[in-house]
Amino acid sequence: MSSAHTAPKRSTLGGAGPKLIGGTLILPILGVLLVSLRLISAGKKSSKRRWDAIWIGLGMLWALPAYITFSYSVYLGVGNHVRALTYSQIFESIRWTWISIFTGLMATLFVKLAIIALLLSVQPPNARTTRAILWGLGAILTTTNVTQVILTLNKCKPLTRLWNPTIPGFCPLQDASAQFSYYQGGINAFADIFLSLFPITIVWNLQASKRVKIEFCALMASGSIPSVAVIVRTTLLKRLSTSKDATYDFGHFMLCATLELWTVLIISSIPPLRPLFLEWFSKASSFTNSRGTGNRTANTMNNTERNPNTQAFNIHGSKAAIKSGIITQTTHINVDVESGSSIGRVSTEATEHHSRTGHY
Template sequence: MNPPDVNVGYKLLVGTTVTFVSACVVVMLRAVARILYASLGWDDYMMLFAVAQALVATICDFLAVNNGLGRHMVYLTKKQIPPLLFWDYLGQVFCVNALTFAKISICLSYLRILRGSHQRTLRVLCTVTAVLVFAVNTVVIISFYARCNPTHKSWDPYLPGTCWPAATETGLVILQGSFSALTDYFLSAVPIFLFKDLQISRKNKIVLCGLMSLGAVTGIFATIRTVESGESLTGSSASDSTYTTIMGLTWAGMERNIAMMIASVPPLRPLAEPVVRLTSQTFSNLMSSRRTQNSYELGSQATIQSPGLGASSKHYASAKQAAFAKDDRSTSLEHILPPQANATSVV
């Protein structure tokens, strides 16, 4: 019995589009902050290139879903499957590319901070990480199109030819996902050693380490994506990959977008400081006004509730008002300043 004809492609489109738009806004603000308060560096150019790659990947996702990605393969025609797989594989290529250059950007950001420092080991580790990320992901991208002979058979399974065993493809996917998660966790731990010897306040060290250590979130996404992708490419799920791979693709898309977003948050501090300062000042003024109002209300209640003082207070207030009414000139502008001086000041 066939499963119901449903399309879960919307999960991929919603997850990747929302996170891409958010990442795009944050990266653009990062570029503005660099232009206004510093200068654009190679790390910024790499991140902007990663955004461009992610945009192409998102467009490919829409085209793949439009051709049937997200539906069970049994309901797809032979004409739908080749363009579906073509856009799906192309989207994965640009997705991996975006993730690659986002991580290289993070490594270059660390190297930018480490420039001229004595932490040679950390500089070497960041450089090696960037090179390995590029090498591993490039091998995975090549495998998308080298696994079949002829190449077109990679996205057109009805063509005659041969392909690598499914276990080889699954192994490469798990390798790339595991390595991606490992590098995410490593890059999120680097700030602990990076800012240890910096001559800045303890508060700023904690804030910077916290912001740059958010990369652990992308490590979690990479772990989930690896598990989902591995399950969708093994056993009975492999024969229905147009449906079963949706969640793995969704996690991969969100991973790349969140990596770009989180990596671009620390450079936003110069833009955020005026807003934070204004918000803090407004909140302090509000709290001060509230405390003053509470003190006034407590004082008024104490005066009203004091026994034996009600009548005398009223008598005192009446007498005070009468005194002011009797000598109203004592508080007038004419009495404080001579008429001529008043005329001069008005002019």
Template sequence: MSSPETVDINRVPVVVAILWTETAVAVTIVSMRFCARTMIKRISWDDWLMLVTLGLLIICAALTTAQSNVGGYRHVQFLSQDEIIDALEVNFFLRAANILSFATGKAAVGSLILRLMGRFNQWQRWVVWVVIVLTALTNILNCIFNFVQCRPTKANWNPEVPHSCWPPRAQLDFAYFMSSENIMADVILAILPATIFWNLNFSTNRRIYLSVVLSLGSMAAICGIVKTTELDSIGDDDFTSLERKFGY
């Protein structure tokens, strides 16, 4: 049997189908949310932040499709030099939109928790604000570092131009820090509601419902842990390791 590297495997149909299906589901849910919130005239910050997150998801789906059109989901030995450069360029902007969506998504959940708890539970309010601000700063910084790690910026996806770059480990170390902070944020936003809603004047059923719904963020934490364990293998990916194609 041929090894995977000697077979021209195109993962485009699966990747694009999954992402656009997720996007369609998200559009439906957020649209229903806005319809309901508009009917009761209670649109708040968490709704707008969720809409921004949806916009970033749509951008990610569009950029993934654009990347697939230039061979972004095939092994590099089956791509031309121009195709690799084009795919990597799109990928850098895709990363930026994806990273920012983590921040806005967590900010939306945090804003919802703040709205539900009202003016009480002061220490919990401080915790939520710290999570929102720290996550936003961490993800924005990583997004910036993603582009400025090489000068000129074009060298990030085209190493043939004269350039100077940070040590490869620098960006990877910060990516570990960002992933760890995002996991921590997901865990806190999943657990904290239980310490709030059980002390509010809600019915028992409503307390259970809100606690369960908001604790679903623990699934994001699990996905984040899996993703973090794979960060060190990024440099081994034949799509991102241009030196295999260009002989550096």
């Protein structure tokens, strides 16, 4: 009598996969929070249409699917070694990787257009040269990223050969798409650096303290960090084209692409939220001071109730002074003084001389 034994199904999540998810999960959480606050703040402060808010909203609509499909591709095997996967698992994981790449490219484009729109909104009408430069950069970014998507989608005939090379067909645009990828990476790296350093020329001429200028410039300069991810991602292209461990190498490529997208989205959302954060901190400070004042006032009232003779009138004088009808009255008065958020105790001494006639 024979029994059939079914081999246990191998897990596709392995290799660097768990680290890819664990190391990047905080980025979309923080990004969604900041963009949501940014959209709420933009809706409250202005009734006009703000293009930076529109572009960042579109960026978020594309960034979330990009991360979801990236996570799903990792679950299917990206980041794992090909020797641990079946052919069908390899092809399916790479298919979802390409979907994540396409949506991520569009998300990154929209986020950078949001930065350009924000910079255009603070330019004076007579700054024609500056406005032309920003408009030109936006046009170049749009043309470059859209062209990259079109080239990649038409690289192979049929399209499924893009992730499954065993399917009969051909790839007429493979070389053109690969070469253009280097140009696309260089343009995006330049744009990240330019857009992060450009606001420094605006802020440095404003009437603000030197400390505020330095802090703001440092914050904006941190926007060049995504350019590092772009450069590393671009250098990995050649390795991917000749890789014998495609799923594992795609993991590093997708890590750089994910960091590029979410870091530029997060960093670019911090400066527009500064007024909102200052408003919150101001309210929190006022609430804290109000509670502190209330507690001190209550303590003062309780002390007064326990000691009804808080104001002590001590009458000092010699018999001769009393008989002559002159009374020297010394009064010690404790006064609570509140001014803004400062509380003080002021002790005053009043000396009154009363001339009285009569007998006591």
